Amino acid sequence: MRTSVLPPALAVLVLVAAMWVPAWADDTAKADADAQNIFNSTCGWCHQGGGRVAGGIGPKLMATDKSDDFIVNRVKNGKEGRMPAFGASLSDAQIQALLRYIRNLKPES
Numbered sequence: 001m002r003t004s005v006l007p008p009a010l011a012v013l014v015l016v017a018a019m020w021v022p023a024w025a026d027d028t029a030k031a032d033a034d035a036q037n038i039f040n041s042t043c044g045w046c047h048q049g050g051g052r053v054a055g056g057i058g059p060k061l062m063a064t065d066k067s068d069d070f071i072v073n074r075v076k077n078g079k080e081g082r083m084p085a086f087g088a089s090l091s092d093a094q095i096q097a098l099l100r101y102i103r104n105l106k107p108e109s
């Protein structure tokens, strides 16, 4: 009978979700912390104030009007003579985390 099969199946599903979601949230938190470190060590000497301010070699990134695609593409491929390409040294996940870092930038108080 269907009704007797469904509740156990649902219970398993809930259990799997309960185990999976915290692990996934942890990964995201870790990736975000990594992105901050990568930014500070790799990007910050050109993009000043953690990307918050203009006046460095690279432009201010906070509140950029560029699209996600543009940002990912710029980080992967750089800009000849101006910004190095990071597509070989950073993973897609790291670049996505850097994108989130840039999107979440707020003025320092």
Ligand code: HEC
Pocket: 038, 039, 042, 043, 044, 045, 046, 047, 057, 058, 059, 060, 061, 064, 066, 071, 074, 075, 079, 082, 083, 084, 086, 098, 102
């Ligand atoms: C050697 C200096 C330098 C480094 C290191 C550097 N950038 Fe850049 N970045 C630039 C310059 C210069 C530009 C402007 C390029 C142009 O003329 O379009 C730029 C542009 C960008 C843009 C596009 C912004 C816009 O509005 O056009 C993003 C996003 C960006 N950089 C992110 C990063 C990230 C993330 C890193 C580290 C992984 C990084 N940059 C490392 C110099 C640098």
